[in-house]
Amino acid sequence: MKAIEVSNLVKVYSGGIPAIDGLTFSVEAGEIYGLIGPNGAGKTTTLRIIATLIKPTSGSVRVLGFDVVEHAESVRGLISYLPEEAGVYGNLTGYEYLRFVAEVYAKSEDEARSMIEEALDISGLGSRIRDRVKSYSKGMQRRLQVARTLMVKPRVAILDEPTSGLDVYHAHYIRGCIRRYVDEYGLTVLISSHNMLEIEYLCDRILLIHKGRGIDEGPPRLLKEKYSSSNMEEVFLKAVGLA
Amino acid sequence: MNPLKALVVKEFKDLLRDPQILLGILLAPILMLGIMGSILSTAFTSVREAVAGRISLAVLDLDGGVYASYLIDMLRSMNASIYTVKSRSISEAILEASSRDLNILLIIPEGFSSNITIGVKARLQVYSVIEGFSLLSTIPSSAIQAYIATYRDILVYSLLGRVAPDIDPSFILNPVSLDEYTVIQGSTVKAPPSIIFQRLFSQSLMLPFSMFMVVIVAMQIAATSMAKEKEGKTLEILLTLPIKRVHILMGKLAGSILIAIIGSVSYLSGFTIYMSSFSLIPQEGLAGLGIPVEYVKIVEIPVQGYIVMGILLILSLIALLSIAIGLSALADDVRSAQSLLGIVFIPLIIPFLFTIFTDVNSLPIALRILVYAIPLSYPILSVNSILSGDYLTPILGIIYLAIFTLSTLYVSAWFFESEKILTAKIRFMKKPRVTE
């Protein structure tokens, strides 16, 4: 069974032009799959539909066999979603926030506790975890959010620009965490980014998206060969016919 | 583990620590009403002391006769402190009194004693110097009035004793007395209806007012909490967590009801301090009538009455909070949510006003239907129904509210399942969004 199966997906926001226009792709279990494209390509829209937040205009999406519209609740039990702009409850401490999410996902107190320990490790927030989240920098908030997303060890993690707003050092560290989680726990990761380096480093396969359509798909190495380019940026420009 | 419990704890902490909610809803009322109350009670305490006889006054005795010195002796014996002015003219006497901080000048004109002796009406004059337009400044003159009335009674008794020594003077003064009884709901009470009404009124006003407060405060909290999720972009995460959407709604309901209860306790304690400052006013009227014990029993609400009111209140709270949460989910930010909510408050105030000023059943049919269509009407109007022993209306209310509340919950739950909850973006008083 595929971890994610998207077929002929179309999303038209009220009255506008299609944000996604007939997108088809699938993600294997245990794979890191990247959606790559410029701003406005439709990456966030696609991820939101998979995360059961918005409904497709037409087409279908299945997560581990469950339809995201028909069985939204079952899908929510399998995924963990990191939005592009993830808000925080400023009045809670980092710890209280993690505790809340852990209690929602965990089956037992032990499991909740180990989730929070993992999150402390990923976030690297140290003793600041006891401070109110509103006192955190943007980068610290983002690290808390990445930690929150991964700590529950979902079957499928959906990460929308996970390292946006992070400095080089922390971005590198977070990428390492994502990699480690996939290797250790066999998660499936669907990630979006316009950072070509990140995609190249992390993804087993990528899908180039432009104006709501899939342009090309494959492992980064093969795509580079196919377009005889040295980096992904060039691949993208050649694929959409701009270079 | 229990997601719903985790959610309620999260709501509770996040809301309780919100400066806007903490200050505006929880602390401000108790502070404001409390401070107002203690200021008033200080004022009334000094009023009471003033009335209790620590009155100081200046006296200009132009008479010098026997009845004048009776009067002065009596005032002294009643604990008034008396300063005898030296000046002989009224305007100078006023200045002299003022220079000694005495605001009351009693003038006993020439011929006062001789008039009383020959049976001609004698006159007294009181000048009050007012420094500000406060309640306090009226007290000394009222106190003097009471003293003079006592003096008059004493005079009447002694004059009557001289003229008709066989007759009881109190009979002549008051040959007919009136005992008033009020019959309500079959029980007879020895008190005039106005007194009973006063008591009933304070009860039939306080309870609805408290309910009204709880509901309004809870709605504001619920709306703020929902709009904060949207404005702060936390809703997008919340909606993908493995929590039933109905539970998210219920978590918000429970969180805001909890905070609202705390807020209302704050309000009501502030209000109680405020109200208790009034009870310090000497209530001669009530005390004098000696309200009998059995009267208290009639206006007491029985336990089943409180249960019925409680059910009505909870049902309408759930319905109105779902509406508040749903409405604020349509808004893009907290401010817009509060503007939207303001519109809903208008029909809610209607039943509250009607309970104070009119009897709903005397309204034209269209208005009556309007009042009975609004959920908050039921708990508020039930207070009067239950006080007058009518349980049918409140119980019909429970049936109506149960249906209304279930439908609202159903619609809200449906709305929570739809993507509109995330994408609706009503804004007020802001520049239109610039598309990137």
Ligand SMILES: Nc1ncnc2c1ncn2[C@@H]1O[C@H](COP(=O)(O)OP(=O)(O)O)[C@@H](O)[C@H]1O
């Ligand atoms: N809530 C919305 N309402 C209307 N249009 C939207 C909404 N969200 C996104 N869009 C539009 O859909 C298109 C795709 O956006 P998005 O999925 O956010 O792209 P990306 O994440 O790749 O930058 C854009 O043209 C954007 O303006």
Ligand SMILES: [Mg+2]
């Ligand atoms: Mg995006």
